[in-house]
Amino acid sequence: MMDVTDRHCRYFLRQIAPGLQLYTEMVSAAAVLHGDRQHLLGFDPAEHPVAVQLAGNDPASLAEASRIAAGFGYDEINLNIGCPSARVSSGRLGACLMAEPDLVARCVAAMRAAVTVPVTVKTRIGIDDHDDFAFLAGFVTRVAAAGCGTFIVHARKALLQGLSPRANRTVPPLRHEVVFRLKQEFPQLRIVVNGGFDSLDGIAAALERVDGVMLGRKAADDPWFLADVQARFHGCAGLPDRGAVVRAMHAYLGREQARGVRPHHITRHMLGLYRGVPGARGWRRFLAERAGGDDATADVLLHSLAAVAAV
Numbered sequence: 304m305m306d307v308t309d310r311h312c313r314y315f316l317r318q319i320a321p322g323l324q325l326y327t328e329m330v331s332a333a334a335v336l337h338g339d340r341q342h343l344l345g346f347d348p349a350e351h352p353v354a355v356q357l358a359g360n361d362p363a364s365l366a367e368a369s370r371i372a373a374g375f376g377y378d379e380i381n382l383n384i385g386c387p388s389a390r391v392s393s394g395r396l397g398a399c400l401m402a403e404p405d406l407v408a409r410c411v412a413a414m415r416a417a418v419t420v421p422v423t424v425k426t427r428i429g430i431d432d433h434d435d436f437a438f439l440a441g442f443v444t445r446v447a448a449a450g451c452g453t454f455i456v457h458a459r460k461a462l463l464q465g466l467s468p469r470a471n472r473t474v475p476p477l478r479h480e481v482v483f484r485l486k487q488e489f490p491q492l493r494i495v496v497n498g499g500f501d502s503l504d505g506i507a508a509a510l511e512r513v514d515g516v517m518l519g520r521k522a523a524d525d526p527w528f529l530a531d532v533q534a535r536f537h538g539c540a541g542l543p544d545r546g547a548v549v550r551a552m553h554a555y556l557g558r559e560q561a562r563g564v565r566p567h568h569i570t571r572h573m574l575g576l577y578r579g580v581p582g583a584r585g586w587r588r589f590l591a592e593r594a595g596g597d598d599a600t601a602d603v604l605l606h607s608l609a610a611v612a613a614v
């Protein structure tokens with residue numbers, strides 16, 4: 304998720320849930336080719352298993368960006384065919400490419416030829432008036448034939464005219480049943496459903512119908528929910544409690560600050576850690592206020608922890 308799942312966020316979420324697959328923010332193939340690669344792609348080994356999400360429409364550039372990303376050690380290369388933003392669409396990237404399955408297939412084939420890790424696609428159930436099942440099935444058939452074995456499907460269509468990305472995550476109705484049907488009709492593919500999941504029972508019900516569930520906003524807003532997901536669906540638990548996560552992040556923040564990272568860039572991902580439990584407000588307020596200053600150090604986390612404990 305853009306502006307959310309940067310490396311600090313992923314490190315934090317990994318402390319909570321050791322087994323879940325994590326995804327980077329979307330990064331364009333052009334940025335990988337021409338930008339600061341260490342900044343764009345660098346990550347901590349503790350983040351595994353982690354997928355990088357690329358955006359692009361040129362097979363050669365995507366292949367080269369995939370090769371570079373695989374060299375950094377990513378476990379999966381994911382291609383974004385779901386972003387509806389006007390800026391992304393005007394670059395002929397993201398969701399609008401659902402209308403060009405042959406091009407997407409050529410991209411996937413080139414990426415596959417460049418790396419040994421899986422190449423996956425994240426997409427929508429349709430775009431604009433192309434919202435019948437045949438359109439989705441045609442896209443998936445073509446792209447799967449090029450070597451994509453996993454589709455992560457946000458169960459809303461994207462409206463490419465006149466809706467902001469934010470509205471495109473709420474206005475078009477959620478239709479999980481379309482993704483469930485996709486799995487029925489393509490049982491050989493790994494189908495992961497995405498969109499609106501915020502309860503363990505909801506995830507459990509979906510897992511009866513598809514191979515996986517991707518969480519977006521719930522993970523960002525209520526990160527400890529991932530500990531419950533880990534415990535219920537992956538058996539082994541993560542760290543024993545929130546305090547242990549904070550202490551692990553205290554050590555991380557100290558290391559990162561020594562490399563010039565500002566504490567706020569790490570702590571901003573942690574504001575929701577105590578959501579729904581006593582002390583949540585104190586934690587959030589203390590951390591937000593104290594971590595932003597120029598004199599903030601890693602100890603701001605221990606002080607915030609004390610603020611929760613005092614409740």
Ligand SMILES: Cc1cc2nc3c(=O)[nH]c(=O)nc-3n(C[C@H](O)[C@H](O)[C@H](O)COP(=O)(O)O)c2cc1C
Nearest residue numbers: 304305328329425457472497498499500518519520
């Ligand atoms: C702030 C924000 C940034 C997002 N950035 C991306 C992105 O970079 N790539 C992507 O595939 N989806 C992105 N999404 C969409 C989510 O991955 C997900 O498909 C969508 O929010 C629906 O799932 P949810 O209801 O679990 O949040 C973003 C969503 C949000 C809220």
